[in-house]
Amino acid sequence: xxxxxxxxxxxxxxxxxxxxxxxxxxxxxxxxxxxxxxxxxxxxxxxxxxxxxxxxxxxxxxxxxxxxxxxxxxxxxxxxxxxxxxxxxxxxxxxxxxxxxxxxxxxxxxxxxxxxxxxxxxxxxxxxxxxxxxxxxxxxxxxxxxxxxxxxxxxxxxxxxxxxxxxxxxxxxxxxxxxxxxxxxxxxxxxxxxxxxxxxxxxxxxxxxxxxxxxxxxxxxxxxxxxxxxxxxxxxxxxxxxxxxxxxxxxxxxxxxxxxxxxxxxxxxxxxxxxxxxxxxxxxxxxxxxxxxxxxxxxxxxxxxxxxxxxxxxxxxxxxxxxxxxxxxxxxxxxxxxxxxxxxxxxxxxxxxxxxxxxxxxxxxxxxxx
Amino acid sequence: xxxxxxxxxxxxxxxxxxxxxxxxxxxxxxxxxxxxxxxxxxxxxxxxxxxxxxxxxxxxxxxxxxxxxxxxxxxxxxxxxxxxxxxxxxxxxxxxxxxxxxxxxxxxxxxxxxxxxxxxxxxxxxxxxxxxxxxxxxxxxxxx
Numbered sequence: 001x002x003x004x005x006x007x008x009x010x011x012x013x014x015x016x017x018x019x020x021x022x023x024x025x026x027x028x029x030x031x032x033x034x035x036x037x038x039x040x041x042x043x044x045x046x047x048x049x050x051x052x053x054x055x056x057x058x059x060x061x062x063x064x065x066x067x068x069x070x071x072x073x074x075x076x077x078x079x080x081x082x083x084x085x086x087x088x089x090x091x092x093x094x095x096x097x098x099x100x101x102x103x104x105x106x107x108x109x110x111x112x113x114x115x116x117x118x119x120x121x122x123x124x125x126x127x128x129x130x131x132x133x134x135x136x137x138x139x140x141x142x143x144x145x146x147x148x149x150x151x152x153x154x155x156x157x158x159x160x161x162x163x164x165x166x167x168x169x170x171x172x173x174x175x176x177x178x179x180x181x182x183x184x185x186x187x188x189x190x191x192x193x194x195x196x197x198x199x200x201x202x203x204x205x206x207x208x209x210x211x212x213x214x215x216x217x218x219x220x221x222x223x224x225x226x227x228x229x230x231x232x233x234x235x236x237x238x239x240x241x242x243x244x245x246x247x248x249x250x251x252x253x254x255x256x257x258x259x260x261x262x263x264x265x266x267x268x269x270x271x272x273x274x275x276x277x278x279x280x281x282x283x284x285x286x287x288x289x290x291x292x293x294x295x296x297x298x299x300x301x302x303x304x305x306x307x308x309x310x311x312x313x314x315x316x317x318x319x320x321x322x323x324x325x326x327x328x329x330x331x332x333x334x335x336x337x338x339x340x341x342x343x344x345x346x347x348x349x350x351x352x353x354x355x356x357x358x359x360x361x362x363x364x365x366x367x368x369x370x
Numbered sequence: 371x372x373x374x375x376x377x378x379x380x381x382x383x384x385x386x387x388x389x390x391x392x393x394x395x396x397x398x399x400x401x402x403x404x405x406x407x408x409x410x411x412x413x414x415x416x417x418x419x420x421x422x423x424x425x426x427x428x429x430x431x432x433x434x435x436x437x438x439x440x441x442x443x444x445x446x447x448x449x450x451x452x453x454x455x456x457x458x459x460x461x462x463x464x465x466x467x468x469x470x471x472x473x474x475x476x477x478x479x480x481x482x483x484x485x486x487x488x489x490x491x492x493x494x495x496x497x498x499x500x501x502x503x504x505x506x507x508x509x510x511x512x513x514x
Contacts, residue, residue, distance in 0.1 A: 152471045156443050159470035159491035166492040167401025171408075191397070237394070237445035323417045 019122060026052040029091045031085050032105070034058035034065025037095035037125045044128045046072050047335045057083045072338060081108060089113045095121050100331075135332055140208050142325040143260055146208055146233065146267075153232030157198050161191035205229050205259065217255050219283050219292055220245040226262030227281075233263075234270040236279075244282040251290050251357045253337040261333050264326045265294045265353055272298030285359065292355040300347040309343065386410040387436035387506050392422040392452060393468070394444040400493070402439060402468070405495040406502060419447025426463070435463055437505040442469040442476070450476075457483055459472055462512040464505035468493065 027050060031038050034056050042065060045051045057077040066076050074356045077083040082099075084092055085108070092109055094101055094117035096106050102117050109115050116124065154336045167193075168184040223243075230236070251258070271280050277297040301309060308314045310331045315324035334341045338358055345351040371470045389411045396417075403413040414431070416422035419440075426435055438456060442449035452467055464486045467477075477488040486508060487501040 013432055152443070152473075155472070156470040160398055162471075162492040164397040166494065167405060170495045171401075187397075235443060331469055 024050065026050050027090045028052050028054050028088060029093060030054050030087065030089050031056040031065070032080060032083075032092060032094040032101060033096035033098075034060070034063035034069065035095070036064070037097075037121070038063070038065030039068050040125055040128045041093060041095060041131070042068050042074060043074060043336070044113045044131065054087050054089060055083045070101040080104070084109055084113070091116065093117075093124070095119060095125060097122070102195040135329075136208075138325065139257065139260065139329045139333070142323050142329050144206065144266070145323050146200075146326070150202070150232035153234075154198065154202065156231070158195055160361065161194045164188075164191045170242065175192075201228060202232070205263070207256070214253050215255065216250045216252050217258065219249045219251050219258075219290065221246070222258050222293070223262055223281050223283070226259055226266055229259070229263045230266040230270065233267045235275050236270060238276050239270055239273065242278060244280060246284050249283040249285045249290055251337065251339075253357075254333075257333045258337075261330045261355075262294075263291075264330055268296055268326065269296035269298065269351070269353075272296050272300070274298070277350070287359065289359050290357045293352055295350060297350040300349055300351055301343070301345040302347055306343065306345060310341075371511040384505075385412045387440060387509070388412045388414065388431070388434050389437045389502060390414045390416060390422060390425055390435055391439045392416045392419065392444070392449070393439075394418055395438075395441075398441070398468075402498065405498055409499045409502070418444045419449060419452030419455070422452050422514065423447065426456070426460060435460075436509045437464050437466065437502055439468050439502070441465045442467065443471065453480065454485065455483065462509070464508045464512075466501050466505055468498075 029045060029051055031041055031045075031053065035058070038056060038058065042053065042056065045053055053069075053072075053074045055075040055077050056065055057080050058066055059078070061078070069076050074314055084105070087145075089110075090113060092105060092113060092115045094115065097118075105115050105117065127141075165188050168188050172181060172184055175184065220243075223245075227236070227241070266279065266281075273279070273296050280293070280295040282291075282293040282295070284293075305316065310327050311324075312328040313324040315322040331341055334355055334357075340356050342354050342356075343351055344354070387408065389406055391399050391413060392415075393399050393402070393408075394417055399415045399417075403415065406413050414425055414435075416425045422438070422440070425431060426438070437452060440449050440453055440456075444452075447455075449469070451468065453467070456463060456465055461484070462506045465484070466489060467480055467485055468489045470491045472490045480488055486505045489498065489501060
């Protein structure tokens with residue numbers, strides 16, 4: 001029997017299988033048309049390990065899919081022939097909806113390469129869009145399910161100022177010292193402001209992730225915001241929080257979704273420590289990538305479970321305590337941001353989740369902004 | 371009728387009893403002190419379970435502390451741990467829980483352990499005073 005040293009560190013990214021079976025060669029796919037359909041296909045297909053997008057082509061140089069392809073490091077072509085010949089393609093996906101393209105492809109696509117076009121192509125696009133809607137709904141459902149665990153934290157933070165307000169108001173009914181009346185009235189106003197801030201934070205967090213376009217945001221700011229929300233779900237008072245922030249680190253994405261990612265990672269980390277330990281939040285930006293690390297000194301994850309933590313509905317929590325969708329949703333959000341997520345863990349020592357976002361798009365946006 | 375009188379004298383003034391308020395929120399300690407002070411109690415404060423244990427073990431408090439009002443969710447030593455300590459080491463000192471989170475299971479379990487009252491914030495001054503008065507009666511009975 002093989003035993004694994006408890007101090008041995010194990011790594012896992014969502015790209016690794018727990019069971020290393022030789023992977024079949026990837027399916028080589030070309031996309032014709034870089035309009036809305038092309039963008040949707042790029043976004044969906046680039047997340048699938050067994051698919052390699054060989055390139056995308058569009059005669060319109062300002063087609064949105066070409067910009068997206070550059071962000072995803074997918075080769076961009078301007079001539080259909082350049083893309084579909086000599087590439088050993090398995091599949092050509094024509095999403096132009098142009099009958100002329102359909103007949104042209106029939107003549108030029110080499111034997112052995114399949115072509116998807118016309119209504120089949122449209123059906124695929126609809127399925128991809130539907131899947132994207134489902135993912136958004138799933139993220140929201142999981143977020144709302146998690147808010148149930150905020151009850152204790154919300155009650156604590158609401159009822160404490162309410163106790164102050166009630167106690168002071170009762171005292172004011174027979175307080176004769178005018179200076180004391182003024183001071184206590186001021187304390188009541190401040191306590192009311194604290195309770196309204198709690199409601200504001202939570203309503204903002206619980207809303208559906210906005211559909212607005214991705215934007216550049218401060219990672220450090222989002223981590224701080226997430227800490228504020230996470231403290232409703234888990235007690236942070238006995239956690240030593242270390243922030244190793246590199247200043248002005250930014251990333252492009254949906255702010256609501258990234259906040260949800262950070263709240264989940266922080267909540268998981270604190271739960272792993274059973275409310276005592278050190279939580280380290282670290283951000284770094286190099287020329288190549290922006291990196292976020294969330295480290296806890298908790299129980300760690302055993303190597304047998306490490307390969308499954310990003311799977312949907314996988315949970316080690318008792319029934320009713322966890323949906324098993326937290327890390328799965330995190331993985332999807334990070335993928336939409338073209339990033340990766342990985343974990344290193346030592347049983348009994350703790351875990352580190354590392355998020356890496358490629359820097360190319362951030363640098364491009366920065367120079368465009370400046 | 372018992373001859374025992376729990377009250378004592380502080381700075382020449384009559385005192386109905388000595389109460390320890392354990393809560394991590396200074397505002398809560400402030401209003402509880404305000405309410406109970408008006409009702410003639412001497413009020414001590416502790417910001418968590420650890421400080422509360424230090425306080426009860428300090429000097430005359432060991433003998434003269436009459437009632438403990440304790441929050442649950444606190445740093446370091448939390449309310450549950452502190453209450454277990456008090457029940458074991460000071461079983462005659464009545465305990466009142468004053469918490470921000472109403473939890474029926476926890477309330478049942480704490481009342482079974484001998485906690486006098488389980489109050490949920492925000493609690494009115496009259497209700498708090500009545501609860502402390504009941505605890506004082508229990509304290510006096512414990513001295514019989």
